[in-house]
Structures are given as structure tokens and as C-alpha cells.
Amino acid sequence: MNRIKVFSPATVANVACGFDVIGLALDNPGDEIEMWLSSEPGIRIREIHGADLPLEPSKNVCGVALQALVKKLPDPLNAGFEMIIKKNIQPGSGIGSSAASAAGAVVAANILLGEPFPKKKLVRFAMEGERLASGSAHADNVAPAILGGFTLVRSYTPVDIVGLPTPPGLWVTVIHPQIEVKTSDAREILKHKVLMTDAIKQWGNVAALVAGLYRNDYGLIGRSLEDVIVEPVRSILIPAFQELKIKCKEAGALGGGISGSGPSVFMLSTSEEIARNVADVMNNIYQPLGLEYHIHVSTVNQEGVKVISR
Structure with missing residues (x-):
């Protein structure tokens, strides 16, 4: 497999009292990211639909999150990825627009690579996208976007994510x-x-x-x-x-x-x-x-x- 398309969900962060530590994932809306492996090393964002965002990887949350993942690969210099991003979550909306993009990018790449990283490790990579977007590498959006359901950030140093149950019918x-x-x-x-x-x-x-x-x-x-x-x-x-x-x-x-x-x-x-x-x-x-x-x-x-x- 060398090509994949993923849906990355919007999220509700804080959930009232849990500032920067509690979040939940939604079934809609969500971004879509199509990604494929490339024989040419490096990260290239080919198109972005639905928002006016930079294609340059170092200025885009998808690119920055993916760069964080690539650095942890055994052979990072030979890794090549290309992607098309469809933004269905408006930036600045408060429902995790940047988190959805960052989370979708690292999950897609991880699957293409044969899943060398556990999901909780992907949260740390996606947090670097959040650092670019807001100046703070917070996890209360990217954690539920990647893991689903409700999540709790017990600690940021080191990052420690706890999955929480979702009551039926919520x-x-x-x-x-x-x-x-x-x-x-x-x-x-x-x-x-x-x-x-x-x-x-x-x-x-x-x-x-x-x-x-x-x-x-x-x-x-x-x-x-x-x-x-x-x-x-x-x-x-x-x-x-x-x-x-x-x-x-x-x-x-x-x-x-x-x-x-x-x-x-x-x-x-x-x-x-x-x-x-x-x-x-x-x-x-x-x-x-x-x-x-x-x-x-x-x-x-x-x-x-x-x-x-x-």
C-alpha cells in the first residue's frame, strides 16, 4: 500500500472545566487528507482545498507534524510523502481545525509506513503542529482526534494521555x-x-x-x-x-x-x-x-x- 485517504475529526477541547487537559472527538465535521509515498525524499503538500493555507511544509501544521514523525524514523533522509488536504473545519473555529490536519497527517503516514508508532506516540508528533498554530504544543484536541472518544492529558512532561469512557447515548x-x-x-x-x-x-x-x-x-x-x-x-x-x-x-x-x-x-x-x-x-x-x-x-x-x- 502506498496511498491512503483519511477522515480526521473535529474536536471539542477543554469540555468546560478541563482547560488544556480534556477533549472529545466528533463524528462530524472533519478534514480529509489524501497521502501517498514518494520515491523522492521530503514532504510535499500538493493542494489545499477549503482554506487559504500555506503549501510550504514548515509553515503548515500537517507538514510540521509529519516532520516530527519523520525525524524518529530509522532512515529519515529517505522518507518521501505527498498529500492533498481538504479542509472542512474552518481555521479559528474552536473545534480543532489545526488539530484535525496534524492528526490526520501523522495517522495517514504511520499507516503507510506499516504502523511503526503506537497511536499515543502519534499524539506527540501532532502536538508540534499545534505549536505552530497557536504557539503552544497542547494535546487536548489532537489526543481525541487520534485516539477517539474522551481523552485526558494527565501530564505534558512527559506527555501522558489517558483514554476515558463515553457514556452510551451521549x-x-x-x-x-x-x-x-x-x-x-x-x-x-x-x-x-x-x-x-x-x-x-x-x-x-x-x-x-x-x-x-x-x-x-x-x-x-x-x-x-x-x-x-x-x-x-x-x-x-x-x-x-x-x-x-x-x-x-x-x-x-x-x-x-x-x-x-x-x-x-x-x-x-x-x-x-x-x-x-x-x-x-x-x-x-x-x-x-x-x-x-x-x-x-x-x-x-x-x-x-x-x-x-x-
């Missing part, structure tokens, strides 16, 4: 206002110090969210979806954010918050019916604002990057 509704919030800009407005009382509350919510996922305790999950550190600062960048949270919960959502650095907002629900009712509520709130937006209703992607064809 659905995600995401609204993406068509405004761009760059991750690097969203990080700049964060406070560098937090109150001990806020930190204690946040730790409790993170621990309870993990416990809720293991116990299939939807009530506990809902009570844990509270961010007292990051959301109060970032929410001012998102139109009608507080109204979204209140009315979506009234419609039956367990709760939710800002997806990644925004502007997307996610809500978790216990059934497709509730998730689609939540989508209707989001639509009713945003339609009068005169702002373009997209709404995605999805199950949790348990597989991560998927092979479309080979």
Missing part, C-alpha cells in the same frame, strides 16, 4: 458563529494567576466530570460542566453566550461551554432528540443576530482518525 451540539477567534489571541487574554477558591472548584469539577464519565452518571456530568477560570474571560468574545447556556439547558442539555478557544459553543445531551432540540434553540437565538453560523449535531467519535480508502 450527543454533542455545536454552534459555530462565523467569526474567527485565534487560539493565540484567546490565550493572551487569560489571567496568569487564579484564586485558590476558584482553583479548588475547578479541580472538583474536573474530577467529578471524569467520575461521571466512568459511572455513566449524566447528572454528575451536567453539574461538572462549569468553568470558573477561563470561560468568564473568553465568553465576552462570543455573541449571546450566556443566553445560549441558559436556554440550551432549559431545552434538556446537560450543559456545555466554549469549545476550545471559541467562538464555537458546545452542549452535551443524552439523546439525539434532545441534541436536535438544542440545535433549534441555538438557531432561534442566533437567527435574529444577523450573524452567519453553522450548527453541527454529532455523536462522539469513538475511533478518531478513520481510513476512507486505501
